Every structure is written in structure tokens, then in C-alpha cells.
Amino acid sequence: MANSSINIRQSNYLGTLRADNWWLYPAFVVFGFTSFVIYATWAAFQGDNYYFDGGLMSEHFGGYLSPMYSPLVWVKSGVHGGAPLHHAWLGEMPAWMPAFVTPAFFIVGFPLAFRFTCYYYRKAYYRAFAGAPPACAVGAVPQKEYKGETGLLIFQNLHRYALYFAILVLFILAYDAFMSFFRDGQLGVGVGSIVLLVNPILLGAYTFGCHSFRHLVGGKMDCMSCSKGRLFAWKNVTKLNMNHELWAWCSLVWVGFTDVYIRLTAMGVIHDFHTWAN
Amino acid sequence: MALRTFKVYRGNDKAGELKEYQVNVEEGMVVLDVLHRIQADQENDMAIRWNCKAGKCGSCSCEINGKPKLSCMTRMNSYGPDEVITVTPIKTFPVIKDLVTDVSWNYAQNKRIKPFQPDPKKKDERGYYMMQEDVERTQEFRKCIECFLCQNVCHVLRDHDRKDAFVGPRFMIRLASLEMHPLDIADRIPEVRKDYGSGYCNITRCCTDVCPEHIQITDNAIIPLKERVVDRYYDPIAWVARKITGDKK
Ligand code: SF4
Ligand code: SF4
Ligand code: FES
Ligand code: FES
Numbered sequence: 001m002a003n004s005s006i007n008i009r010q011s012n013y014l015g016t017l018r019a020d021n022w023w024l025y026p027a028f029v030v031f032g033f034t035s036f037v038i039y040a041t042w043a044a045f046q047g048d049n050y051y052f053d054g055g056l057m058s059e060h061f062g063g064y065l066s067p068m069y070s071p072l073v074w075v076k077s078g079v080h081g082g083a084p085l086h087h088a089w090l091g092e093m094p095a096w097m098p099a100f101v102t103p104a105f106f107i108v109g110f111p112l113a114f115r116f117t118c119y120y121y122r123k124a125y126y127r128a129f130a131g132a133p134p135a136c137a138v139g140a141v142p143q144k145e146y147k148g149e150t151g152l153l154i155f156q157n158l159h160r161y162a163l164y165f166a167i168l169v170l171f172i173l174a175y176d177a178f179m180s181f182f183r184d185g186q187l188g189v190g191v192g193s194i195v196l197l198v199n200p201i202l203l204g205a206y207t208f209g210c211h212s213f214r215h216l217v218g219g220k221m222d223c224m225s226c227s228k229g230r231l232f233a234w235k236n237v238t239k240l241n242m243n244h245e246l247w248a249w250c251s252l253v254w255v256g257f258t259d260v261y262i263r264l265t266a267m268g269v270i271h272d273f274h275t276w277a278n
Numbered sequence: 279m280a281l282r283t284f285k286v287y288r289g290n291d292k293a294g295e296l297k298e299y300q301v302n303v304e305e306g307m308v309v310l311d312v313l314h315r316i317q318a319d320q321e322n323d324m325a326i327r328w329n330c331k332a333g334k335c336g337s338c339s340c341e342i343n344g345k346p347k348l349s350c351m352t353r354m355n356s357y358g359p360d361e362v363i364t365v366t367p368i369k370t371f372p373v374i375k376d377l378v379t380d381v382s383w384n385y386a387q388n389k390r391i392k393p394f395q396p397d398p399k400k401k402d403e404r405g406y407y408m409m410q411e412d413v414e415r416t417q418e419f420r421k422c423i424e425c426f427l428c429q430n431v432c433h434v435l436r437d438h439d440r441k442d443a444f445v446g447p448r449f450m451i452r453l454a455s456l457e458m459h460p461l462d463i464a465d466r467i468p469e470v471r472k473d474y475g476s477g478y479c480n481i482t483r484c485c486t487d488v489c490p491e492h493i494q495i496t497d498n499a500i501i502p503l504k505e506r507v508v509d510r511y512y513d514p515i516a517w518v519a520r521k522i523t524g525d526k527k
Contacts (some may be wrong), residue, residue: 004296006287010373011439017343095478140433146437154477157507212508
């Protein structure tokens with residue numbers, strides 16, 4: 001008989017008796033996030049091919065705008081696949097802006113802050129990137145004095161402020177989806193419009209399933225029966241909240257995919273099937 | 279009937295070994311049955327804690343192939359036919375002997391929590407009345423069988439040994455059930471932050487993953503408590519609003 005002595009109480013980094021593939025989840029998260037971050041960084045630095053309206057550069061309403069570049073604060077004119085000037089809130093990019101700055105730079109902080117402080121993403125990256133813990137009942141990265149979210153990470157408590165901005169951005173992206181059904185002022189449908197329509201739907205399912213939102217709409221009350229409206233809202237937010245992880249991933253992937261689709265269309269690599277004349 | 283290999287922790291808090299046993303396993307057996315068979319046939323002094331064999335008393339918590347589980351609810355056919363089964367005591371609490379651990383720290387935490395304090399104004403001739411909607415949320419938390427598997431798996435207690443700072447998920451749900459109670463008027467939010475350590479939980483959800491009662495510990499208890507702590511301590515707008523309305527909480 002093979003008996004082996006064991007120190008049952010000691011914690012070792014990655015130490016576990018688990019025999020299943022516990023590393024699959026953190027590996028998946030590392031792969032998913034890293035791929036997205038690499039692509040998003042690359043796309044944000046491109047500064048071109050983020051807009052498509054059949055090559056018209058029309059001054060009329062409509063066109064596809066990548067969610068990674070929306071809303072447009074400033075745009076550079078004369079860029080291939082860039083948006084016409086009237087789309088930007090403040091018009092032409094100021095000359096003093098360094099050359100590498102693209103319209104994506106001004107808005108990337110909002111979704112980043114929202115997702116970074118999201119209760120789901122916190123779980124995912126604390127596990128996968130910080131090893132705190134890598135998986136359940138798998139030894140955590142040792143820390144001299146574990147502080148959790150009471151130390152440096154205390155800013156996570158401000159997630160709800162990121163939520164407020166995320167809701168604003170969500171409405172802007174819904175407006176972009178609406179805009180995508182027009183080209184040169186003409187109503188129509190293209191594959192790109194569908195892609196752009198799905199985007200705010202997935203983002204909405206993610207944003208309105210937020211734990212902070214769930215708290216604010218009703219969770220903070222002790223007397224749920226005191227406000228039927230808030231109880232109703234809380235129950236529906238709870239339904240989305242139960243699948244928060246799923247919506248987080250779907251919406252993330254779709255944002256990336258939407259940018260890829262518009263980019264390839266604007267570059268002329270793929271053809272966007274649509275109902276417009278041109 | 280099939281001969282299966284088991285490795286079971288034998289020892290105390292200081293030293294011990296994984297001892298190997300060959301044991302006949304029959305259809306329908308759970309891990310606790312097999313442990314009992316080893317105890318009856320091969321190792322009469324093997325210490326195991328159990329009581330109901332129905333997943334309701336929370337006594338038989340242990341780790342099976344590294345996963346925190348109730349041994350009475352873990353069916354042998356959930357493992358491969360040749361898989362070696364390793365059974366160890368829950369890691370976070372001191373081992374008394376073999377698979378039996380000293381979980382008294384948990385009861386001490388429970389005593390630190392301010393008890394239920396009903397609002398006398400809410401009592402009428404019928405007594406205390408509540409609407410179903412109001413108790414629904416906290417009913418989920420009443421399903422807890424105090425198996426302490428969540429306390430065991432929580433890395434704050436398990437790996438970082440911050441028992442001085444954090445009461446653990448089981449007591450976060452107790453706190454949530456009191457804080458969300460429509461009749462209760464005691465305020466525990468300052469203690470939730472300071473003494474019970476809500477900020478030490480980094481919402482990595484292992485407690486929820488292992489809970490045999492499928493209580494959504496993280497989503498329905500800990501995060502809502504963290505949000506209430508945010509209302510009170512971290513949200514500047516809420517702070518201003520309190521100043522204006524003169525509301526203390
Ligand atoms: S979610 Fe929090 S309480 Fe639950 S196991 Fe993780 S750190 Fe511990
Ligand atoms: S919350 Fe779940 S895991 Fe924790 S003690 Fe209760 S039943 Fe066990
Ligand atoms: S908790 Fe995920 S978005 Fe708020
Ligand atoms: S013996 Fe009661 S829960 Fe397992």
C-alpha cells in the first residue's frame with residue numbers, strides 16, 4: 001500500500017488535490033481578455049476605417065460607425081474610412097493634438113472603467129491574472145497581508161459611477177444603430193445595420209444586468225412591497241443579472257466583431273449586402 | 279460490485295498521511311457509504327463526522343479529489359470507473375482527527391452578529407405581518423445548512439488566513455438576511471465594513487460554486503451588502519444627499 005505523508009494545512013501557490021481541469025477557466029479568461037485587449041489597442045491606434053457609408057462620405061444622415069470610435073468627439077478629415085466632419089461633436093481634431101491620437105482615445109476610458117470595475121470582470125481577472133485564487137480550492141498567490149478590496153483596490157467601490165457613463169454611452173450606441181439604417185438620408189438595411197443593431201441589445205443586457213444597477217433600482221430597499229414599480233424593475237434586472245457573465249462576454253465579443261466588420265467593409269475587403277441603391 | 283482505490287487522510291492537525299484502501303463499491307453508493315465501509319471493515323478508529331446522510335445537517339463536509347463537498351451527497355458514479363478517490367478534511371479549520379475538523383471559530387463569528395431587532399411599531403393586533411415579496415429574498419439564505427464548505431473554500435480564510443478580518447461568506451448571508459429584513463431596525467452596515475470585513479471578499483465566487491444548497495451567496499448576499507456599504511461610505515452623491523436630507527443612514 002502506498003501511503004504518503006501530507007501537510008494538510010499548508011497553502012502553496014497552485015497547490016491542490018483537484019484532479020479536474022480547473023485551469024481551463026482561467027486559461028480561457030486570459031486568452032479572451034488578452035486577445036480583445038490586443039485587438040482593441042491596435043484598432044484604437046489605426047484611426048481609419050471606422051466608418052462606412054458606401055463610400056459616399058455623405059453630408060446626410062446615416063452610415064455605419066464602429067462602437068470603438070463612438071461617440072466621436074473630434075475627427076480627422078481626409079482619413080480613409082473616417083467619419084465626415086458633421087458626425088463629430090467638436091468637429092476637426094485640433095492641430096495641437098499629437099499625431100498618434102485617434103478619435104477612439106477620447107472615449108475608450110468609459111467602457112474600460114465600466115468593465116474593469118464590473119463585479120463579474122473582477123472575479124474573472126482576480127482569478128485568471130492575479131491568482132487570487134486561480135480556481136476554487138487551488139492555492140492562491142501568497143500575499144504578505146491580504147487586503148482584498150480594502151487596500152489599493154478600494155476604488156472598485158465607485159463602479160456605479162462607471163455605470164452612469166456606460167448608460168449614456170449605451171444610448172449613443174443605440175443612436176448609432178438607428179443611424180446605420182440610413183445611408184445618405186435614405187432608409188434601408190444592410191448586414192452592417194443588423195450587426196450594429198445587435199450591439200446595443202447585447203450591451204443593454206450586460207449594462208442593465210449590472211449589480212450596482214440592481215441595487216439602485218430596488219435592491220437597496222428592505223421593504224420590497226412598498227414600491228411595486230421598483231420591485232418590478234428589480235425582478236427584471238435580476239433576470240439579466242443572473243446571466244451577467246454571459247452578457248459580459250457576448251457584448252465584449254460583439255463590440256470587437258462590429259469593429260472588424262466595419263473595418264473590413266470600409267477597407268473594401270468584404271462587401272456589405274444592403275438594400276440601398278449604392 | 280467493483281474494487282476501488284480510496285486515499286483517506288489519517289492524522290491530526292500537525293501530521294498525517296493519505297492512506298490507501300481497496301474497497302468494494304456497490305451501485306448506488308455515495309462517498310460517505312464507502313468511508314463507512316472502510317471504517318467497518320478495515321479501520322475501526324477512522325474518525326468521520328456525519329449525521330443525516332441526506333444533505334441536510336451539514337456535518338459530513340470534506341474535500342473529495344480536492345473539491346469541497348458533502349460526502350453524503352457525492353455519488354460514486356460521478357467519478358470514472360478507475361478513478362482513485364482522495365478524501366481529505368476541510369482545509370481551513372484545524373483537524374481534530376482524520377476527517378473531523380474543529381469548526382468552532384464559525385460559531386464564535388455568529389455570536390458577534392447583532393441579533394434580529396424587530397420594529398415594535400410594525401406590530402399590530404395580528405402580530406408581525408410581512409408580505410411574501412419582502413421575505414422572499416431572505417428566504418433563500420434560510421436554506422443554509424451550516425456545512426461551512428463556503429467558509430472552507432473562501433481564499434480569504436483558506437489561503438490568507440484572515441480570520442481576524444473577515445467573517446466569511448456564511449455569515450455574510452446571515453448579515454444580509456438581517457439587513458434586508460423588512461421588520462428589522464438594527465443597523466449593521468458599519469460593522470459589515472469594519473468588523474466583518476466585506477471589503478476582504480474579492481467576489482471570486484468560490485463560496486457560491488461549492489454551496490450544496492445552491493445559495494447565490496455572492497450575487498444575492500455579498501454584493502448587495504457591498505453596495506449598501508458603498509451607499510454609506512464611498513458614494514459622494516449619496517453622502518451629499520444624506521447631508522441635505524439629514525438622514526443618518
Ligand atoms: S466570493 Fe468572497 S466570500 Fe465567497 S469565496 Fe470568494 S472571497 Fe470568499
Ligand atoms: S451558505 Fe451554503 S456552503 Fe455555506 S454553510 Fe450554508 S449551506 Fe454550506
Ligand atoms: S456588475 Fe458588471 S457591469 Fe456592473
Ligand atoms: S451527513 Fe448530513 S449533510 Fe451529509
